[in-house]
Amino acid sequence: MVQSKTSIDEQLRPFPDHTQLPESDGTFVKNFHEHPQSVILTDSIEPVLQELHPDNHYAIGQDCGIYWRETDPPEKGAEAPDWFYVPGVPPRLDGKFRRSYVLWREYVTPLIALEFASGNGTQERDKTPLQVVKETVQKPGKFWVYEKIMRIPYYGIFIIDTGELEVYHWEDGTYERLRANERGHYRINRMNVELGVWRGTYLSQPEQAWLRWWDLQGNLLLTGKERALIAESQTEQERQRADQERQKRQQLVDQLKSLTPEQLRQLGIDPELLE
Template sequence: MLPSTPPYTITWEKFPDHFVLPDDPVDHINEPILAAALTESLRLAGKLPETALTTTNYGICATLNGKFVVKAPDWAYIPHITVDLLEVNRCYTPRLQGEIPALVLEFFSEIEGEEYSIKETYPPGKLFYYEQILQVPSYGIFDITTGTLELYRLGENKRYKLESANEEGRFWIPEMQLFLGVWQGKLDNWPGYWLRWWDEEGNLLLWGTELLEQERQRAERLADQLRAGGIDPEE
């Protein structure tokens, strides 16, 4: 149980150039593709405003009792930044440089329990940092091997509560006005489980390769209709 008065002071300070950032390894070969695909479908669907920022293994920092804390989630969505992107080339400081991330995702690592750590002492655990320091509204933990997605929402008591998925197995992210869920299939010749977006009407936000295939099929149907009407589409 967290104490009623936190034994720490949080400040939002510019990240120093001399600070050495952690160089965490990628645990699964699909992780970089998964993270890139999450951003790609948002951008292609026009769901990524110019002032928004998505990050992949990129530091999000705060100052805790005078000490810098940096966590680099596997993927995060920041709705609005208030500075030039060149100012956040190494690390992003919420409140100082823009808004708190609306969604943070961690892909389940080989370090057992790291994503669930509520360690309060310096350096704090990931869950404690996202919940109590940053107060990120939605925190997801995705097991890329089994396709299991857990989604935690910050409640009125400022504590995370495990959410239940809807009938389609998806989670509503109100800050983004989108559903997040698990999709099984192939991307760039890599089969597996992927995190995907659906809009409010249940339409899947497509990747670039899917949009190209959609256009190819549309062109083929049009060509067939022209041929049926006695017109050679090649002429």
């Protein structure tokens, strides 16, 4: 049997790379909370990841597509977690910023994927498997893809409206829901951090629940702005202490200057030193 040139060309056609694939799965960002939530996670974890990866070989995706199978159209073979971290891969490919993460090209699974649920988390818990219904391939659920195909070690579902957090750990082919520790946090091994919920204000958002990181001793990992504010406050406190010390010294000098030379000599002080 002789194959046509068209069929041979199709077989030899190279897989598309990250620059040729859509950046997301085609869905809209679901709420205004997603962007600042992603930023606060990334900003605060960067110092930890830089220590873990001195060569800077890691990638963070924020609502970017992870392509786990080749489909037509391509986005049918992608999931776009609201936030994910992949260790051991370069942040750029061929000098270009990543537009997506092609799992079937790099074969490195994200260590953790997080979803910020606008609703009650039903979509994020969807375990519908990949299947064909009436000769049509049905898109599988997120939970099923992360658990059965990508096998992401940690999967978190953060319910924005209630501030509830569910964290799952992949063990023996299935996700097991983790229990929070005494601080209400979840330990993420290999990152040496804990994940939990913090209430406060960030950027222009009012006080509300935010997904954040802590170290293993329970100390909140701060954003760059928070670190700068603390450093500024410490500098101001040191300046105030220095001013107070100068004032005390000046008061003492003024008191000594009010004494007679004889009184100063009795105290063992040379009067000429105060001139």
